[in-house]
Amino acid sequence: MTVLEQQGLAAKQAARALSIAGTTQKNAALAAIAEGLLSHQDDILTANASDLERGRQAGLTPALLDRLALSSERVAGIVEGVRQVAALPDPIGEVIKMTTRPNGLTIGKKRVPLGVIGIIYEARPNVTVDAAILCLKSGNATILRGGKEAIATNTALAEIMRAALVSAGLPADCVCLVADTSRESATELMALTQYLDVLIPRGGAGLIRSVVEYAKVPVIETGTGICHIYVDSEADLDMAADILYNAKCSRPSVCNAAECVLVNRAVASAFLPKAAALLRQKNTQLRCDPEALALLGESGVAASDADWDTEFGDYILAVKLVNDVDEAMEFIALHGTGHSECIVSQNYFTVQRFLNEVDAAAVYANASTRFTDGFEFGLGAEIGISTQKIHARGPMGLEELTSSKFIVYGTGQVR
Amino acid sequence: MTVLEQQGLAAKQAARALSIAGTTQKNAALAAIAEGLLSHQDDILTANASDLERGRQAGLTPALLDRLALSSERVAGIVEGVRQVAALPDPIGEVIKMTTRPNGLTIGKKRVPLGVIGIIYEARPNVTVDAAILCLKSGNATILRGGKEAIATNTALAEIMRAALVSAGLPADCVCLVADTSRESATELMALTQYLDVLIPRGGAGLIRSVVEYAKVPVIETGTGICHIYVDSEADLDMAADILYNAKCSRPSVCNAAECVLVNRAVASAFLPKAAALLRQKNTQLRCDPEALALLGESGVAASDADWDTEFGDYILAVKLVNDVDEAMEFIALHGTGHSECIVSQNYFTVQRFLNEVDAAAVYANASTRFTDGFEFGLGAEIGISTQKIHARGPMGLEELTSSKFIVYGTGQVR
Numbered sequence: 001m002t003v004l005e006q007q008g009l010a011a012k013q014a015a016r017a018l019s020i021a022g023t024t025q026k027n028a029a030l031a032a033i034a035e036g037l038l039s040h041q042d043d044i045l046t047a048n049a050s051d052l053e054r055g056r057q058a059g060l061t062p063a064l065l066d067r068l069a070l071s072s073e074r075v076a077g078i079v080e081g082v083r084q085v086a087a088l089p090d091p092i093g094e095v096i097k098m099t100t101r102p103n104g105l106t107i108g109k110k111r112v113p114l115g116v117i118g119i120i121y122e123a124r125p126n127v128t129v130d131a132a133i134l135c136l137k138s139g140n141a142t143i144l145r146g147g148k149e150a151i152a153t154n155t156a157l158a159e160i161m162r163a164a165l166v167s168a169g170l171p172a173d174c175v176c177l178v179a180d181t182s183r184e185s186a187t188e189l190m191a192l193t194q195y196l197d198v199l200i201p202r203g204g205a206g207l208i209r210s211v212v213e214y215a216k217v218p219v220i221e222t223g224t225g226i227c228h229i230y231v232d233s234e235a236d237l238d239m240a241a242d243i244l245y246n247a248k249c250s251r252p253s254v255c256n257a258a259e260c261v262l263v264n265r266a267v268a269s270a271f272l273p274k275a276a277a278l279l280r281q282k283n284t285q286l287r288c289d290p291e292a293l294a295l296l297g298e299s300g301v302a303a304s305d306a307d308w309d310t311e312f313g314d315y316i317l318a319v320k321l322v323n324d325v326d327e328a329m330e331f332i333a334l335h336g337t338g339h340s341e342c343i344v345s346q347n348y349f350t351v352q353r354f355l356n357e358v359d360a361a362a363v364y365a366n367a368s369t370r371f372t373d374g375f376e377f378g379l380g381a382e383i384g385i386s387t388q389k390i391h392a393r394g395p396m397g398l399e400e401l402t403s404s405k406f407i408v409y410g411t412g413q414v415r
Numbered sequence: 416m417t418v419l420e421q422q423g424l425a426a427k428q429a430a431r432a433l434s435i436a437g438t439t440q441k442n443a444a445l446a447a448i449a450e451g452l453l454s455h456q457d458d459i460l461t462a463n464a465s466d467l468e469r470g471r472q473a474g475l476t477p478a479l480l481d482r483l484a485l486s487s488e489r490v491a492g493i494v495e496g497v498r499q500v501a502a503l504p505d506p507i508g509e510v511i512k513m514t515t516r517p518n519g520l521t522i523g524k525k526r527v528p529l530g531v532i533g534i535i536y537e538a539r540p541n542v543t544v545d546a547a548i549l550c551l552k553s554g555n556a557t558i559l560r561g562g563k564e565a566i567a568t569n570t571a572l573a574e575i576m577r578a579a580l581v582s583a584g585l586p587a588d589c590v591c592l593v594a595d596t597s598r599e600s601a602t603e604l605m606a607l608t609q610y611l612d613v614l615i616p617r618g619g620a621g622l623i624r625s626v627v628e629y630a631k632v633p634v635i636e637t638g639t640g641i642c643h644i645y646v647d648s649e650a651d652l653d654m655a656a657d658i659l660y661n662a663k664c665s666r667p668s669v670c671n672a673a674e675c676v677l678v679n680r681a682v683a684s685a686f687l688p689k690a691a692a693l694l695r696q697k698n699t700q701l702r703c704d705p706e707a708l709a710l711l712g713e714s715g716v717a718a719s720d721a722d723w724d725t726e727f728g729d730y731i732l733a734v735k736l737v738n739d740v741d742e743a744m745e746f747i748a749l750h751g752t753g754h755s756e757c758i759v760s761q762n763y764f765t766v767q768r769f770l771n772e773v774d775a776a777a778v779y780a781n782a783s784t785r786f787t788d789g790f791e792f793g794l795g796a797e798i799g800i801s802t803q804k805i806h807a808r809g810p811m812g813l814e815e816l817t818s819s820k821f822i823v824y825g826t827g828q829v830r
Binding site: 016019020099101105107112114115193197198212213216218219220221236239242243245246247250333355356357359360361362363364365366367368370371372376377378388389390391393394395403404405406407408409410411412413414415 | 434522529627636651662748772776786804805806808810820823829
């Protein structure tokens, strides 16, 4: 058995115990985790300082170092997150529907944990705690495989969580951290079919591609977002400019930020200068098709073909004119990633068509795509945003970390 | 573009049209399919005769030839299936929940099709129609890749369905049949990530293993069933024998048939002769652990280690004694495949523990495992029985062939 297989077996055994733990016990473990993170804050920050030092020597970018860095405030934020999850309703045990069949069999569909969830992620150490506690609350054991940059911090965090689990009477192996941060350990985890029930990658396009390539276990893909705003001929143009500005500029690095605006030709000359004036506040570069460029002049630059299929993650926006909602929807079908898509329009029928026909995890009328988020959607928590269609689509909360089983009450029925 | 990629693209485009087709139009297509199958029955039977002739020359077993064979009666059965699916409620368009957030956004979760579903299956040509119509009713396009033994029959069936689709105003490519039945075409289909939203393999353990190995698209695994009957110390022994006999002998080739009985030591000497008397009616071979063998004498044979992990699919039953429900559940956790598991007991607490703690798609108290089936569970239809935990678990009907999307009604909200 490899080290990872041993962890897998241990996690699977822990998951069995955890699957029948009551809410009270799981919440006690979460309280102990919050407690432990606070009382061992110094250990966490010391470990983090060593990761940061190593990162600086390895020449990590300031942005990456910032993602890696913890502080008292950030630890307090993580602890607050643990307490919020403890306060959420426990999804496990709910019987979703129950019916009695003509032969007298009573059949219920009961919500149960998935089992063992693998999480592969990159530099941010807060994911270590976020992912583990969401899985814990929903009755799942986790095998965490974070990036090498954060290994000292992650080890400290995992040890605190494992000790807290034991103090609450649960197996330490409900939370397992993979110590080996080589590429090989990630690939091995992706193929651990005997022990993993599902794998959730959290990271950039490169990680997702690698998971699609190598994973043999079921995967919930949390994909990239190339989100569009379509400004209809009947849009309120001020509202459209506000929504576009918010969707592009409030936080351009995230997946629900807009990357492309599609503007109806009928309103392009009125809308574009209005939008450009707002976007200029953040020095947003506008990469335009020829017609939009003609209207924007020096405010824009010419778009390349690749720009229509790029998640910029920056103050860059692709701009294209279209004839009507049909051309907009056609373009979105071709270039969208199925994340979040928005129409701004006052026409009832045009809006309804867009909401019905566009195929994405979230489709908006007259609101910013930036709302695609577990908290904003009222799920209380979020482990990621699924852009695949099976199991879960869009923001995933606790319910999306569960499966179901049929429980059948008989009185001797045979078939 | 390969031939399969061209089919994938065509299916994806057809799926867009199908996703917004109303129930009336989909039911019209289903009626036209039923009609077409009846009026072209001669073509179907002629094609089937050529498959059978080829199969006989290739030395297929009688069992395989029987699965491959169609007759007027079997065609009538397929047509009846089409009419039943047409009569089922359309799952698409239902808004599962809808709430208004504090900021005024109204957010609904709407049931939508998965998109393009790949089906890989073996010799049975009825699957060609069954799978296509369930996908059609739930708004999905299909790419069907059946076994080479049935290619002539499948081609005839697919052509009839494609013509019927066109007559109802839907694209023919809502149903695509892969003409190339080589192993390579199956492997290529498993990796068609650009066009396939999900792959459902329907077949034996070898096919499932190959899919786990090669699939890059999301898979819904319809796995094997090693199902157990645990006869508790407080079981009604006549009921237990009836349930065991039904679970083993009513149709031993199917995945919900029992393969192993676990008998509480306290009742073994009373139960085993009773059960053996029933099982003897079908000449069922009892492969026993040493203690059970001592009790059964000449009625049993010694089990090998492999017998505890084998889906016999035949009149063969593994027999083992256990101390209590804990030992039974431990054994099931180790040797079960998560399909269907049963306890026979009159003790309330023992039954509740078994139902809560055993991890399987369906867990039974005092009824035969043979009920694990979409029709028996009241789903109205079945495309397979999932033994994985994500997306769907247990019998899958029309709802399990759907995804969801969030529709968000705003009035200018920004974040």
